[in-house]
Amino acid sequence: xxxxxxIHEPARLRIMMILQGVEEADFNFLLNTLGLTRGNxxxxxDKLESAGYIKIKKSFNGKLPYTSYQIMKKGLGALEQYWQNxxxxxxxxxxxxx
Amino acid sequence: xxxxxxIHEPARLRIMMILQGVEEADFNFLLNTLGLTRGNxxxxxDKLESAGYIKIKKSFNGKLPYTSYQIMKKGLGALEQYWQNxxxxxxxxxxxxx
DNA sequence: AAAAATAGTTTGCATTGCAAACAAGTTTGC
DNA sequence: GCAAACTTGTTTGCAATGCAAACTATTTTT
Numbered sequence: 001x002x003x004x005x006x007i008h009e010p011a012r013l014r015i016m017m018i019l020q021g022v023e024e025a026d027f028n029f030l031l032n033t034l035g036l037t038r039g040n041x042x043x044x045x046d047k048l049e050s051a052g053y054i055k056i057k058k059s060f061n062g063k064l065p066y067t068s069y070q071i072m073k074k075g076l077g078a079l080e081q082y083w084q085n086x087x088x089x090x091x092x093x094x095x096x097x098x
Numbered sequence: 099x100x101x102x103x104x105i106h107e108p109a110r111l112r113i114m115m116i117l118q119g120v121e122e123a124d125f126n127f128l129l130n131t132l133g134l135t136r137g138n139x140x141x142x143x144d145k146l147e148s149a150g151y152i153k154i155k156k157s158f159n160g161k162l163p164y165t166s167y168q169i170m171k172k173g174l175g176a177l178e179q180y181w182q183n184x185x186x187x188x189x190x191x192x193x194x195x196x
Numbered sequence: 197a198a199a200a201a202t203a204g205t206t207t208g209c210a211t212t213g214c215a216a217a218c219a220a221g222t223t224t225g226c
Numbered sequence: 227g228c229a230a231a232c233t234t235g236t237t238t239g240c241a242a243t244g245c246a247a248a249c250t251a252t253t254t255t256t
Contacts, residue, residue, distance in 0.1 A: 003108040009244080010101040010187070017190055027204070033193060037246055042205055044244090063253065065203055083188065089108070090181065092115055095131060107213080125235070138214055140236055145212095161222065163234055201254070211244080218237070225230080 001094050006051045007082045011036060012044050016079050019054060019071035026068040045069060053078055099192050104149045105180045109134060110142050114177050117152060117169035124166040143167060151176055 007013055014034055018025055031041055048054045053075030057068050071079075088094040105111055112132055116123055129139055146152045151173030155166045169177075186192040 005243095008106070008108070010106070011244085013187060014192070017187060018193070021190065028202095031203095038204060039206080039247075040245055042203095046205090047243095065252085067204070086184070089111060089115060092119065094112070095116065103212095109213085126233095135215055136235060137216075137237080140234095141213080144236090163221085165235070197256100199254100199256075202252080204250085206247105206249070208247085209245090211242105213242080214240090216237105216239085219235090221233085223230105223232070226228095 001085050001088060003085055003089075004078055004082050006047060006053065007078060009044070011040070012048060013082075015044060015048065015069075016053065016071065016075065019069060020076060020079060024057070024068045024070040026066065030069070048075070051075075051078070099183050099186060101183055101187075102176055102180050104145060104151065105176060107142070109138070110146060111180075113142060113146065114151065114169065114173065117167060118174065118177060122155070122166045122168040124164065128167070146173070149173075149176070 007016055011034060015030060018030065018033065027038075027041065027045075030036075030045075031038060034041070036044070045054065045056060048069075049056050051074075053072060055070045055072055057070060059066050059068075085094075105114055109132060113128060116128065116131065125136075125139065125143075128134075128143075129136060132139070134142070143152065143154060146167075147154050149172075151170060153168045153170055155168060157164050157166075183192075
């Protein structure tokens with residue numbers, strides 16, 4: 001049993017928990033909600049996209065760029081698995097000779 | 099609410115969960131149980147000691163050095179707090195405007 | 197038209213996890 | 227009895243990562 005490092009990072013875990021509950025969320029919403037710097041948020045989203053956990057949707061809001069994010073099936077599955085794995089650790093049932 | 103990075107590292111979280119349940123555990127027991135390298139384990143234990151979460155007890159088993167570890171009150175508290183914080187994240191109740 | 201704001205991205209640094217190399221002694225084999 | 231191999235850890239060095247400052251590109255304000 002391996003803890004998923006992509007999800008384990010607290011900022012990304014929070015992002016995944018947010019995305020799990022909504023249709024989609026945009027850059028500024030996440031920024032305000034999480035209190036990260038923009039650079040930091042940008043990198044985290046890249047990482048989540050590289051893992052195939054979210055989709056980045058770029059468009060324009062009027063003339064300004066507008067970026068929003070959507071969790072993907074793979075991301076939902078990974079998130080669920082993550083919590084299950086953590087439950088195992090919590091119960092101690094990840095140790096041999098239980 | 100801040101996730102405790104000292105505990106958050108999966109290897110150290112497992113170590114803390116083990117130490118929580120026993121009087122004390124020695125180096126080789128942790129080594130075999132967790133499947134880390136010796137160097138890696140040594141560093142993790144240093145980190146936990148620096149945080150004041152465990153006590154390192156050095157003695158001799160016959161003529162060979164023998165190192166064992168014991169969780170401290172501060173460590174127990176931090177571990178409990180850690181799980182509480184993670185529960186908050188899980189419930190989404192760490193977000194503003196809940 | 198210059199200055200400030202918006203919306204992100206890229207770069208660079210400091211920290212950290214990890215294993216290889218090292219240290220210090222002990223036991224085994226010849 | 228001494229060299230080789232084992233035990234028990236620690237230290238060193240590298241690669242990856244989180245983080246914020248600096249940058250890009252465009253738009254809005256003054």
